[in-house]
Amino acid sequence: MKEKTRRIVAFYLMISPWFIVFLLLGLYPMLYGLYLSFTNYYGFNMNNLKMVGFHNYRTVFTDSEALYAMGRTLLVTVINVPLGTAIGLSLALLLNRNIRGGGVFRTIFYLPSIVPVISSVLMWRFMFSNDGILNSILNLFHLPRINWLGYDYATVSLIIMLLWGAGGGILINLAGLKGIPKELYEAASIDGASAFQKLFRITLPLMTPVIFFNVIMGVIGSLQIYLQPILLTGSERSELLTRPIQNNYLYVVHAFLQIFAFQRFAYGMALLWILFIVILLITIILFTTSKFWVHYETEQEG
């Protein structure tokens, strides 16, 4: 009995730093932000807040910029996440055999994903510039030059830059591939299955949990992108509070500018809560679809 109390006390003592900070700097700000989103807070009227009900939320749906930005964000997500997931998986498939130099290739593919955003923006911005390297390469092949950071191609350029880091997914994919029992492939070989069949009948179905995980994390991350568009296609002076080019005006960029450039705190919080709800809805939808395409081990046993 005494031992048990000691254990419980120890548990709560040990988690208390996390729990206290979670309450004070996690839960409380979250609810405080929710509260602010129902007020008219605009930076200077903290002592004179008025409750305005759902006014800010209604504004979001009449704010053409917010709706546009949400559309662009969904578009970027719909392109970026499947491609990024596919690249991560394909590279892992390439690496998933005992080849000489496998570790070197793994490092090369993984490396771009750890390059800090600011460094990769500096590099890509340089490459994308009008008389930059990508255009000289196009020139070599007698292709017309492209205004990479201009209106028509800005989103393409943003996605290229994001996909450069897609190798970050190979570690978890490799881990997943290592977890597929060898016997399955051996059995398939005996039955005369081709490499192609093995890929589509064994590897991919058994990798669906990992793919699913990557898609979920990718969507959550992708919907919140804001630093890259601002830095890549904002002003040359690299001010953090400048608008990126219209096509890369993503949702969190909009929220961020409302808050930090225009002091529309209450409205900005409403924007963020709507994003949170969108993320939640998309996650729930993905989870409900998962039973149709994600393979779970437990089903087999049951």
Next chain:
Amino acid sequence: MNVGSSKWGTSVFYVVLIICSLVFLLPLYLAIVNSLSSWYSAPTIVLTGFHFENFIYATTLIDFLKFVKNSVIICAIVLFTSTMISGLVGYAFARIKAPGRNVLFMIVLSTMMLPGIVTQIPTYILFYKYNLINTYLPWLFWGLGGNAFFIFLYRQFFATIPKELEEAARIDGCSIFRTYWNIFLPMSLPVVATVSIMNFQGTWGDVMTPFMFLKQDLYPLATALSMITYQEPGSKVIIQQVSLAAGILFMIPVIITFFLGQRYIVEGIVTTGVKG
């Protein structure tokens, strides 16, 4: 696996791997080559010179060292607190049975899913209200709370350690905290390394949090580089070669720590990531 087509297959396979590698390395290669070329020269694909002075200019045209110092302070605060506390919390979740444990762990997991920005901006408003803006205190507070993802990593690791170890320690009269400190923590060095590296890389590269919570004098290098451009005194033209040099300098610590800890990170993700 197929013996017959192996020779052909292998060479095609290597060609594909090498092409992919070239694509991934291209931006890094071009950044290095161009950071070594002379000022205002046209972008180049081949090495045109060895203007190493660009790297010196990168550190002298702006208050580079001051920003590095700020980065180091922030990283040190976060690294020391968050790595340690996350371990302690992860250990408690993995090894100590107590009522409410599962519910609390669900909270940890759900905070991992929460978009950071939903809490960060109201936190900014709160700190602004209580005049804590423009200090490093927010990082200390966040650090003292650990980090949900790191707690998760530690917990996954500690959960794999056999129970006998703990029982032996208890019979020897070891307190719970000492069991953690003297037995579990030393065993978890690979996780400590993984967490420290990820923690460092995340904090070092973070542009936005310092932008919100600090003023320019206290900016770390990441924020400074995104706000300040390299130009000749009096001129408005950006010196691309020096900017690139700064970008390269900025990622060097991240890449070094990655190479130092690569083994642990790979191991850590293999052992903990999948079962999650």
